[in-house]
Every structure is written in structure tokens, then in C-alpha cells.
Amino acid sequence: YxxxxxxxxxxxxxxxxxxxxxxxxxxxxxxxxxxxxxxxxxxxxxxxxxxxxxGRYAAVGDAAHGFVALPPPAPAPGAPGLQPGALAILAANAGSRGLVIEGGEGTAGRRRHLSSRGPPP
Structure with missing residues (x-):
């Protein structure tokens, strides 16, 4: 890889x-x-x-077990970062397992949630 x-x-x-x-x-x-x-x-x-x-990343996991850090979502298909198709697969699998995908945005480290499940408890 x-x-x-x-x-x-x-x-x-x-x-x-x-x-x-x-x-x-x-x-x-x-x-x-x-x-x-x-x-x-x-x-x-x-x-x-x-x-x-x-502050530019995606993370998958939950508060109880921790998160795995990944590259930030790509701004467009083919651009550097987590590709839209991969993000969609992660979101589908995360939601079915009660996990959250969240990410940082910009250099200030503001958080945004990338899945429909909402923030971790």
C-alpha cells in the first residue's frame, strides 16, 4: 500500500x-x-x-474504546486524503456498530462529526 x-x-x-x-x-x-x-x-x-x-484528520471509534486516526477526507475525488467512497464505507460500517466518525477541520482543531450518529458520549 x-x-x-x-x-x-x-x-x-x-x-x-x-x-x-x-x-x-x-x-x-x-x-x-x-x-x-x-x-x-x-x-x-x-x-x-x-x-x-x-487539525485535519478523520477518526473512527468511540469514547469507551478509543479512536483510530486516518487522513482527512479528500476535498474531491482523487485529491489527497480519505476518498469519498472509503468515507462512505466507513460511515456505513461505523453506524452499524455504534461507532462515530469525527474529524478535525483547519489548524485550530475544531471538531466536526462526519457520521450521522452524532458526537460520542
Missing amino acids: YARATAGPGDGRLGALVRALLPGRRIAPRLADIGDHDERAAVVCAVTALCVAR
Whole structure:
């Protein structure tokens, strides 16, 4: 999956997501050149933390068991981030299991709920 996410010009969608989160910054080394499994995992963890720190993320879970942080919803199909189809599948599965999908918006970390279930208790 990492190879697919970094394929293409500018390190693919993963590179585009990092540039959207850190405009004007240069990524070195190229994300596509990172081949070691543990180093790739570290990059994914760092990008996830960056998404949360910038207040641009989606999270799935509940207050009792915690949340899993994901990239922010893509502004349009094909743009970097959680694709609309994937978000729809997550929402359908989350609702049937009593989970919530929520996300940050902008750098102020304002929260918005992305599922129809409403905020966690």
C-alpha cells in the first residue's frame, strides 16, 4: 500500500497530503525511496501525527474504546486524503456498530462529526 500511495510525481498522494499539511516545505528523502518496512511505518505514523496536530484528520471509534486516526477526507475525488467512497464505507460500517466518525477541520482543531450518529458520549 505504501508503494501505491507514494507512486507518481511528487511522491503520489502521500506526498501531496504532506505538502497540503506543510505548504512550502520540501520532503527529503523522497517518500517513494523509503523501502524499509519499519521506516515506512515511521513515516505513516509521523504523517498521521501531523494530520492530528494540524487539525485535519478523520477518526473512527468511540469514547469507551478509543479512536483510530486516518487522513482527512479528500476535498474531491482523487485529491489527497480519505476518498469519498472509503468515507462512505466507513460511515456505513461505523453506524452499524455504534461507532462515530469525527474529524478535525483547519489548524485550530475544531471538531466536526462526519457520521450521522452524532458526537460520542
